[in-house]
Amino acid sequence: MSELAVFPDPFEGTRPPTRRRGGLAEEVVLYIREQILTGALKPGTKIDQEALAAALDVSRSPIREALVILGQEGLLEIIPRRGAVVADLTPEDIVDHYELFGVVAGRAAAIAATTLSDEEINQLRAIHERFDDGTNDDLSALNWAFHRIINRTAPRRTRWLLRLLERSVPADYYEFTDGWDAQAVQHHAAILEAIADRDADEARRRMEHHLHESGVAAVAHLERQGFWEE
Amino acid sequence: MSELAVFPDPFEGTRPPTRRRGGLAEEVVLYIREQILTGALKPGTKIDQEALAAALDVSRSPIREALVILGQEGLLEIIPRRGAVVADLTPEDIVDHYELFGVVAGRAAAIAATTLSDEEINQLRAIHERFDDGTNDDLSALNWAFHRIINRTAPRRTRWLLRLLERSVPADYYEFTDGWDAQAVQHHAAILEAIADRDADEARRRMEHHLHESGVAAVAHLERQGFWEE
DNA sequence: ATATTTAATTTTGTATACAAAGGTCGTTTG
């Protein structure tokens, strides 16, 4: 059971998780969620359990568990005794979702401003600089690492809600396209500054602003992709 | 299929919903949630699907769907291939949860301050006055109606999140005991004033404060009930 | 006696089977 020794990791435990095998239901969730968030499944479409089970070559048991999960996330509307329907997802919904993310992430940022150690703030700065200096790595991973450091000192339930909100929205599909990364760098700089200044209110405001703009960018991206066409 | 005619309703469509029949899974959810929130099921307790199914006289199918839902709510920890365990629920978790509710309800209050019609603000005031004047009705229903008017103008996803946060926390179990209602009246008055003044920021702050205090009250109540005993 | 493997048992995850509610379409009736 020995593992290959590995060199020190510059991310120091703040890397996006490699997905842990759950079960078939989890795979079904990922599949349907992707279908919805890419626009392949349009709002109002009814989900036929049997057909989906046949298509994915599983039984209805994991299908049903997946539908329940997606119903809780608000991506499907579950109507008892008459099935699951893809929920509406208008530009307003997207912006609303990102702004909700904003108020929760803003809370986390406010907490971070008062609780992060100087050491952790330095980590944050280091990641931000790698993000900034153009010459770089996987922007998406660096972005993730930045927010991770801020969010991980938040109390448990806040972290839970952040994870929930993170899942049920387009993210990887639009991030860091069309110069959005340039905007994000500026936002991150402003957030970092407020946290380093220990200014909780300002950190919160700037994080809310960051996520509001993210929402606007996401909508713009989806519109360009023809998400709301025909 | 005729319904009995009924007199005009003073609540004008702002009454707590009478629960609509879903299915067995929903009943199981309600049962387990109550067990957890009343302290009958202690954190760390493993849920035996077969035993629970036998106890409630249903099969494992609705049980499993219920566990998935409660897992999404964060009340259970679902560990793949080894079952569901009652999640920790410390005083910090409760306060955290209420404060999360606060930032979301605060957002709703800020929106309400700019979007409610004068007519709706009058409704709000009317409900508040009935809440205030001691001589009254069902405090819990009036409280619900008050928040309902504020929340219903919020965008769809915000309303979704409010409903989610509302469910997974002790509420009926502690509300309006020990003079909490006196505090709540004052908070409501302050919130109403800010909304009537169209002061979004102040409405938000006061709503956040209201829910923070609610959390503190909930913890105090649970402590008196011996929720964290032995 | 303690630790480690291995066999037995329990428990989860998935598939299938059955019952009942919902939907459809043709027929009937006003």
Next chain:
DNA sequence: CAAACGACCTTTGTATACAAAATTAAATAT
């Protein structure tokens, strides 16, 4: 011809059956 009724078909919800992983217990070795 439109509305209403009813038989048929489809789809959901629940129960049961089966397979595989995990836990427990037993047995062997150190």
